[in-house]
Amino acid sequence: MxxxxxxxxxxxxxxxxxxxxxxxxxxxxxxxxxxxxxxxxxxxxxxxxxxxxxxxxxxxxxxxxxxxxxxxxxxxxxxxxxxxxxxxxxxxxxxxxxxxxxxxxxxxxxxxxxxxxxxxxxxxxxxxxxxxxxxxxxxxxxxxxxEWMLLLGQMRAGERVATFLMRLARRQSDAGCSHMPRDVVSDGAMLRIPITRGQMAAFLGLTVETVSRKLGALRDAGVIDLLGPRTVRINNVERLLAESL
Amino acid sequence: MxxxxxxxxxxxxxxxxxxxxxxxxxxxxxxxxxxxxxxxxxxxxxxxxxxxxxxxxxxxxxxxxxxxxxxxxxxxxxxxxxxxxxxxxxxxxxxxxxxxxxxxxxxxxxxxxxxxxxxxxxxxxxxxxxxxxxxxxxxxxxxxxxEWMLLLGQMRAGERVATFLMRLARRQSDAGCSHMPRDVVSDGAMLRIPITRGQMAAFLGLTVETVSRKLGALRDAGVIDLLGPRTVRINNVERLLAESL
DNA sequence: CGAGTGATTGATATCGTTCAAAGCTCGTGG
DNA sequence: CCACGAGCTTTGAACGATATCAATCACTCG
Missing domain, CATH: 2.60.120.10 (Jelly Rolls)
Structure with missing residues (x-):
């Protein structure tokens, strides 16, 4: 039955x-x-x-x-x-x-x-x-x-941080609307960083200080805004992509 | 039939x-x-x-x-x-x-x-x-x-080179006698490096010059002998292992 | 023998680390 | 609701490891 x-x-x-x-x-x-x-x-x-x-x-x-x-x-x-x-x-x-x-x-x-x-x-x-x-x-x-071996072996600190943000953004962009094309990040996108600076450092093969400085540099360059330690707005996807090489 | x-x-x-x-x-x-x-x-x-x-x-x-x-x-x-x-x-x-x-x-x-x-x-x-x-x-x-991500993200140049040599030695030690325990490297082992310094550099995330210098440092320390650019004798496995961390 | 590639060595520059000190955030308890 | 404190984050200054630039050397192949 x-x-x-x-x-x-x-x-x-x-x-x-x-x-x-x-x-x-x-x-x-x-x-x-x-x-x-x-x-x-x-x-x-x-x-x-x-x-x-x-x-x-x-x-x-x-x-x-x-x-x-x-x-x-x-x-x-x-x-x-x-x-x-x-x-x-x-x-x-x-x-x-x-x-x-x-x-x-x-x-x-x-x-x-x-x-x-x-x-x-x-x-x-x-x-x-x-x-x-x-x-x-x-x-x-x-x-x-x-892909991460390429990042760890060849990229400079700034490129690593930018790449991390882009990949995170792509990963989060497909969380919502399934009718939107996946993996597309547009200017103004909000980003939640799920880990601490220390964990970012351990992921990117850098120190906490360097991660913080490179994020600061992206902020100073106007590429991103840091709304809090864990929240980022991407102002200029194209430039972020260029930074990440 | x-x-x-x-x-x-x-x-x-x-x-x-x-x-x-x-x-x-x-x-x-x-x-x-x-x-x-x-x-x-x-x-x-x-x-x-x-x-x-x-x-x-x-x-x-x-x-x-x-x-x-x-x-x-x-x-x-x-x-x-x-x-x-x-x-x-x-x-x-x-x-x-x-x-x-x-x-x-x-x-x-x-x-x-x-x-x-x-x-x-x-x-x-x-x-x-x-x-x-x-x-x-x-x-x-x-x-x-x-394993390589760990090497690229966390090890310093000398550790990377030493680790590369040890892994190569382990890999080559099991080429011959199958009745010997695998992966065991003993003092005096001869090692053929199958790639150029440039390729080692591209594998280890370093420059050619750094690879050459760190090999030289191991030679100067008596840990290895460089019999030619492609041939190495490991004098002291224990110390090489210690360098590789 | 000479040319070319690969390897080594040296001098200098640079990027990222290390060490040190504030400054924030957020959870906790008053 | 506010004050407190621990942990996280940022920033600064100095140092050091590795990259970069440059020259020489060694080996192999025409």
Whole structure:
């Protein structure tokens, strides 16, 4: 009765309510498949600044529902490099790797939709579209990492900061209206920087002071306004793009 | 007759002769499966310094049989960052991406075992072990890229050079005797640097001069000997490791 | 033998870091 | 509602590491 009688099968209630359902990995699953995956899922919440998984320890498989997460790698003497900045709908963890290659830490209060490994792997094994989505995700992450290698290896401080702002702006521009072209940033766009200057520095391979100075320089040049430490208005996208090279 | 009569089915002749057969992706395939993949394969040779694929253009799918290949990404003004250094047995190209995300260029004369895309995809689709190996490869590349982000973002010049030498030494130590523990480097180990100082610089995010100076500093400290621009003897692995942090 | 490329070395310049000191923000509690 | 304080951010000054500019040297290939 449950299956055959349902005319338009519905997704699990918790998925129907999910804020990131349409953009997360699970968007490729049919309602029936969602039920299967959902039975392995469990929501968890973390306060800001909490470590979710530590480099080298068993991984977590999860969608980020709300909040911001960073992944970072550390040197013995404490220096840290942020290797990834994760937003709601992003996926955390490698399905094909037992242990984490980086430490994941919350930046703000975070809600995760975590998946029990064996149930997750069942879904991966039996659904090629899901497997494909997972693969695409890995390839996209590799792309991003290499793009960041170019930034870290070749760009000067000002270019790094400008590039960071542009990528953040592009990322945020597709949050809202889906009928607008993605990734387009226009003059006057408001930008919320989700991380501290220290975290920006650890992401850009710079010091806090340099990040602050380069932001100040962009402000002085009229390219951006700093409405607060975390809020930026982009006055001139073209010039910001030129700064970022 | 051909199939059923063969008691221990043999791999295709060209694969039997292949120098990298045991370490390349195709090592997970059975002889029968190898025949299938091999029918989509074709060897190609390139002289040193030749561009194999350009960033943004259609990809190549290939195993490197002999020679060294670098993948690099460039900025508009000509600055370049090498994002990957590929050795014989390494795989070049993303099966799940039509276009290349980086330019691939030969460093020495190179032989590739290239695969026609549709035939390759058929094998990927029908053989889960092969698909799995491909996925593992992507994950390993992501790992390497992030490790390099840590180097580019946080290490000082001397640490970068020392780290490069250690990773190269580890990589070369597993080329020979397979009964020795992998990745172990011992004092007195000889090292062949497969790339120029300029390419090292582009890989490490430094200038040629700095690379040369830091190598000189390691030599002056007695940690290594420079027997030629491309040949290094590691006198003191422990100290080299300490320099690399 | 000579030319050209790659490597080393030296002198100087520059960018980003380091060290130091205020100045803001925002959450907390009175 | 305001005052307080911790942590974050900005700014300044000096230093230092690496880049830049320049010259020489070494090796390979015509």
């Amino acid at each position: 449950t299956d055959a009688a349902r005319p338009a099968p519905a997704a699990p209630p918790s998925c129907m309510r999910c804020a990131v359902r349409s953009r997360a990995l699970c968007s490729v699953l049919s309602p029936d498949e969602l039920w299967e995956l959902n039975s392995a899922a469990r929501h968890k919440t973390y306060p800001a600044g909490q470590t979710i998984v530590t480099q080298g320890e068993p991984n977590v498989l999860a969608n980020i529902v709300t909040g911001i997460v960073v992944e970072k790698k550390g040197l013995a003497d404490g220096r840290e490099q942020i290797v990834s900045l994760l937003f709601p709908s992003d996926f955390l963890g490698n399905a094909y790797r037992r242990d984490a290659d980086a430490t994941a830490q919350t930046v703000s209060p975070v809600t995760l939709c975590t998946f029990e490994r064996s149930g997750f792997e069942d879904v991966v094994r039996s659904h090629s579209a899901f497997r494909q989505a997972l693969f695409d995700h890995a390839v996209a992450e590799l792309d991003q990492a290499r | 051909t199939d059923a009569a063969r008691p221990a089915p043999a791999a295709p002749p060209s694969c039997m002769r292949c120098a990298v057969r045991s370490r390349a992706l195709c090592s997970v395939l059975s002889p029968d499966e190898l025949w299938e993949l091999n029918s989509a394969a074709r060897h190609k040779t390139y002289p040193a310094g030749q561009t194999i694929v350009t960033q943004g253009e259609p990809n190549v799918l290939a195993n490197i049989v002999t020679g060294i290949v670098v993948e690099k990404k460039g900025l508009a003004d000509g600055r370049e960052q090498i994002v990957s250094l590929l050795f014989p047995s390494d795989f070049l190209g993303n099966a799940y991406r039509r276009d290349a995300d980086a330019t691939a260029q030969t460093v020495s004369p190179v032989t590739l075992c290239t695969f026609e895309r549709s035939g390759f995809e058929d094998v990927v689709r029908s053989h889960s072990a092969f698909r799995q190996a491909l996925f593992d490869h992507a994950v390993a590349e992501l790992d390497q890229a992030r």
